[in-house]
Structure formats: structure tokens, C-alpha cells
Amino acid sequence: MSSAPISLWTRLSNPSHFMRWSGALVPWLAGLSALALGIGLYLAWFVAPPDYQQGETVRIMFIHVPAAWLGVFFYGAMSLSAVGTLVWRHPLADVAQRAAAPIGAAFTLICLVTGSLWGKPMWGTYWVWDARLTSMLLLFLIYCGIVALWRTMEDPNRAARAVAILTLVGAINLPIIKFSVNWWSTLHQPASILRMGGPTIDPSMLYPLLVMILAATIGGTTLHLYAMRTEVMRRRVRTLTIREAERLDAGRVAVTAPASNAAALPLGQAL
Amino acid sequence: MDLGTHAGFILASYAFTALVMGALVLNAVRDRRAQTRALRSFDALRGSGALRGSGEERR
Numbered sequence: 001m002s003s004a005p006i007s008l009w010t011r012l013s014n015p016s017h018f019m020r021w022s023g024a025l026v027p028w029l030a031g032l033s034a035l036a037l038g039i040g041l042y043l044a045w046f047v048a049p050p051d052y053q054q055g056e057t058v059r060i061m062f063i064h065v066p067a068a069w070l071g072v073f074f075y076g077a078m079s080l081s082a083v084g085t086l087v088w089r090h091p092l093a094d095v096a097q098r099a100a101a102p103i104g105a106a107f108t109l110i111c112l113v114t115g116s117l118w119g120k121p122m123w124g125t126y127w128v129w130d131a132r133l134t135s136m137l138l139l140f141l142i143y144c145g146i147v148a149l150w151r152t153m154e155d156p157n158r159a160a161r162a163v164a165i166l167t168l169v170g171a172i173n174l175p176i177i178k179f180s181v182n183w184w185s186t187l188h189q190p191a192s193i194l195r196m197g198g199p200t201i202d203p204s205m206l207y208p209l210l211v212m213i214l215a216a217t218i219g220g221t222t223l224h225l226y227a228m229r230t231e232v233m234r235r236r237v238r239t240l241t242i243r244e245a246e247r248l249d250a251g252r253v254a255v256t257a258p259a260s261n262a263a264a265l266p267l268g269q270a271l
Numbered sequence: 272m273d274l275g276t277h278a279g280f281i282l283a284s285y286a287f288t289a290l291v292m293g294a295l296v297l298n299a300v301r302d303r304r305a306q307t308r309a310l311r312s313f314d315a316l317r318g319s320g321a322l323r324g325s326g327e328e329r330r
Contacts, residue, residue, distance in 0.1 A: 045272070046272075055275050055277070056273075056274045056275045056277065056278070056281060057275075057277045057280065057281060059274075059281050060280070060281055060284045063284060063285060063288045064284070067288070102295070102298075103295065106291050106292075106294075106295050109291060110287065110288050110291050110292075113284070113287050114284040114287065114288065117280045117283050117284045117287075118280065118284065120280060121276075121277040121280050223295065223296070223299060226299055226303070227299055227302075229303075230299065230302050230303045230306055233303070233306040233307065233310060234302075234306050236310060237306055237309040237310060237313070240310075240313045244313075244316075
């Protein structure tokens with residue numbers, strides 16, 4: 001493999017560089033996601049026809065499917081970040097993982113609630129303990145566990161390693177979610193977009209759905225970058241707070257030496 | 272637009288999604304403001320350049 005992509009990746013993932021390029025990118029992505037969402041909602045509500053069996057209830061699909069996709073997508077991204085944390089101990093990998101967890105949890109919750117609201121009129125029940133629904137609920141509980149674990153440990157380095165291991169253990173749930181509808185008999189319909197032989201959804205509904213998935217993905221990515229930038233700032237605050245506390249502790253409050261450059265401090269490193 | 276007999280389920284789905292997404296965005300903005308405020312106070316205290324590179328210098 002050429003060293004150019006590696007060097008580009010190293011440069012982009014440098015925390016100082018990340019703050020620079022992401023700061024310029026986030027407003028553009030936010031505008032793009034708002035535009036895509038507007039188009040997607042218009043197509044979903046005014047262009048896509050009612051389903052011949054489900055009627056208007058099919059409109060729930062346009063938020064349920066993108067939410068399900070992003071719930072799984074963010075967990076996949078967190079698993080890759082967990083490898084980055086454990087293997088390379090890259091500070092930005094941990095930042096990415098921490099910022100993604102609440103966003104992924106929120107999308108998974110939307111998927112569960114909208115699925116439940118779709119299930120009642122179609123299946124006659126809000127909930128069944130079948131493989132797809134249960135594995136999605138498990139994904140939500142893993143997200144909650146990860147967020148809770150982070151809050152119980154004060155040292156970001158220790159928390160990062162523990163969370164990375166938990167994330168990788170939980171990643172075994174991802175193929176179970178995907179193939180649950182094939183492996184077990186479930187009330188949930190089988191895969192209808194990503195399947196051998198192509199999508200089974202009529203193009204009049206498929207294209208609005210794809211636009212909504214694209215809008216949700218851009219929107220989720222925007223939120224993730226925004227949260228990552230905040231997380232970098234939080235770690236800078238933590239480092240400066242510890243430094244200030246040490247300074248006060250040593251009785252050198254009126255120190256005359258210039259304070260060191262906070263931007264050069266390592267991220268998430270306890271002093 | 273007539274959403275039929277299941278209108279409540281459809282509208283509840285969209286309302287819940289809007290609520291969760293709104294909470295997610297508001298929480299992200301609130302968190303950013305808190306961190307920016309903290310960094311600004313460090314900056315005022317010691318002129319540490321804490322906000323350098325964060326994109327919040329001029330706000």
C-alpha cells in the first residue's frame with residue numbers, strides 16, 4: 001500500500017488538524033443534511049404512494065429504516081474506533097467512540113419506538129420477543145451500558161480501554177441483528193434493500209427511502225463531528241483544570257512563568 | 272392529507288423522532304457552550320490560549 005493515504009490519514013486524525021478541518025466542514029454538512037432532509041420528507045409524504053396493504057402506515061418506514069441503519073452504523077464506527085484505541089491508542093479514536101455512543105443510542109431508541117408504533121396497527125402488538133426486535137433492544141442496552149461505564153470512571157485512559165473492550169464484545173450483536181430475520185422465524189420482514197437479487201421495494205417508495213437514509217447519515221455524521229469537537233474541548237478543560245489544581249496545591253498561585261500552550265497538550269492524558 | 276385510521280401511530284412516530292432529534296441537538300449545543308465557557312475562563316485567567324484551534328476564538 002502506498003504511504004500517501006496513510007500519511008494523509010495520520011495528518012487528518014491529528015487532533016489539532018482535526019479541529020481545523022472539522023470546524024470548516026460542520027456548517028456545510030449541517031446545511032446539506034437540512035436540504036436532504038427537506039427533500040426526503042417531501043418525497044416521503046407527498047410523492048411516495050400509500051402501500052397497497054399497509055396504506056398510509058408505510059410512512060413510518062421513512063424514519064424507522066434510517067434510524068435502524070444509523071443505530072447499527074454508529075455501533076460499527078465505534079467498533080472500528082475501539083480497535084484504534086486498543087491497538088494504536090490513538091486519542092481521537094477514543095474521542096470518536098465517546099461522541100458516537102449517545103447519538104447511536106438515540107437512533108436505536110427511535111428505531112425501537114417507531115417500530116413499536118408501526119407494529120401495533122400491522123401486527124396487532126407493540127412488541128414481540130422475536131430475534132430482530134430483541135437484538136435491537138440488546139443494542140440499545142449495550143449503548144446505555146457504554147455511556148454509563150464512561151461516567152463511572154474519572155480517568156479517560158482507563159475508561160477508554162474498558163469501553164473499547166466492551167464495545168468489541170458487543171459487536172458480535174451486529175451480524176446477529178442483520179441476519180436474525182434469516183436465521184430465525186420472526187414477525188419482522190426479511191431484508192428488503194441490502195439483499196442478493198436487489199431491493200424488493202417498489203422504486204416509488206425506494207427512492208424516497210434512500211434519500212431519507214442519506215439525509216439521516218449526513219445529519220448523524222454532522223452531529224458526530226460536532227460532538228467530537230466538543231469532546232476534544234472537554235478534555236482540554238480537564239487537563240487545564242488538573243494543571244490549575246496542581247498549581248494551587250503547590251502554593252504557586254502567583255506563578256510568573258507563562259502558562260504552557262494548552263493546544264499542545266495530549267488529549268485525555270491525566271497529568 | 273388523509274392518514275386514515277392509523278393517523279395517530281404515524282404522527283406519534285414522527286413526533287417522537289422530532290423530540291429525540293431536538294433533544295440530541297439541543298444537548299450538543301448546550302454541552303459545546305459549557306466547554307467554550309470553561310475554556311474562555313481559563314483563557315481569561317492565564318491567557319493560556321485554551322481556545323486556540325477550537326473555532327470558538329472570535330465568538
